[in-house]
Amino acid sequence: MSQDQNRKARLARTDVSEDHPLVTEHDPTTERTSRLVEEIKETADKFARDRATRGDLKIVSRALRELRYAFKVFTPYRRDRKVTVFGSARTSPDHPAYQASLAFGKRFADAGWYVVTGAGGGIMEGAHVGAGRKMSMGLNIMLPFEQESNYVISNDEKLVNLKYFFTRKLMFVKEVHAVALFPGGFGTQDECFETLTLIQTGKRELMPIVLVDEPGGSYWKDWQQFIIKQLEKNGLISPADHSLYKITDSIDEAFDEIMNFYCVYHSMRYVKDKLYFRLHFEPTEELLEELNTNFADIISSGIIERVDAHPQEADEEHLAHMPRLAFNFNRRDMGRLRQMVDCINDSFDACAVTWSPDD
Structure with a gap:
């Protein structure tokens, strides 16, 4: 050959797509599933017995409703491959990083993968433009600013609007087979370290994570230097932890890293x-x-x-x-x-x- x-x-x-482990995990017909529904009801009753405050109950109620709806939206697509794309909402369409995210989204959509983003502008919009509406899924966070979903995914049945970051983060990592991160601000760094932490601690099973620079860019290379100098050299992570992610400025290399993992x-x-x-x-x-x-x-x-x-x-x-x-x-x-x-x-x-x- x-x-x-x-x-x-x-x-x-x-x-x-036909035999990923996510499929049977969510089988609604089992006796154990029915028992879990009963446990949720029992927990709700305990809130009443505990005389929980209205503020606490509002958080629990909203989070539960958000997750229920998000699961409902994603369930029909659980046999389909998906990649989450993180990156700045402020990146303009003429920026090389935006163009890289567009190429990334198109490459994976052409391969039959759905592209999941935070549904905003910038890098998120670029990945959706590349993927096209049919192969895009969105998890929009409702904020006083930057809260409008991009034009590709707006009003699509595959878009979920969420109030809480923690419910949104769960969906970003739980429902996908890979994660790609492009340059971004505090939010992107938060999502980067959150994903790495979940993998490093075994709270999420192994999956490929790619940190993608624009061609010739140094955003993630500079990040890597900080990780080596402050974390690895001070014994805060092990040298092998670098294997949990790959840094590249090549869309082809990012694509192969994810596909070859499986x-x-x-x-x-x-x-x-x-x-x-x-x-x-x-x-x-x-x-x-x-x-x-x-x-x-x-x-x-x-x-x-x-x-x-x-x-x-x-x-x-x-x-x-x-x-x-x-x-x-x-x-x-x-x-x-x-x-x-x-x-x-x-x-x-x-x-x-x-x-x-x-x-």
């Missing part, structure tokens, strides 16, 4: 004390030996093994056929875990010849 054919195969194999690796799930990796391809003995040698530092006990689907994964029947690796992860070194995923994905060349787009 030629290098170009191999690259196309890698990218084509990243179609997670070329062999599919998803992960904890079952009791073990972490299960679901893969698109059966891992070879050579890969297994390499992983056990190079990543022994993040295994709390035992070794990395090939396994079948665990009985507790029965609620994800659509993933039952997938090859798996399982091991006792220390649940701490997420940067190293991301490096393991990269190692697994890099093994594709060894098995690419056995796979065709018709599989």
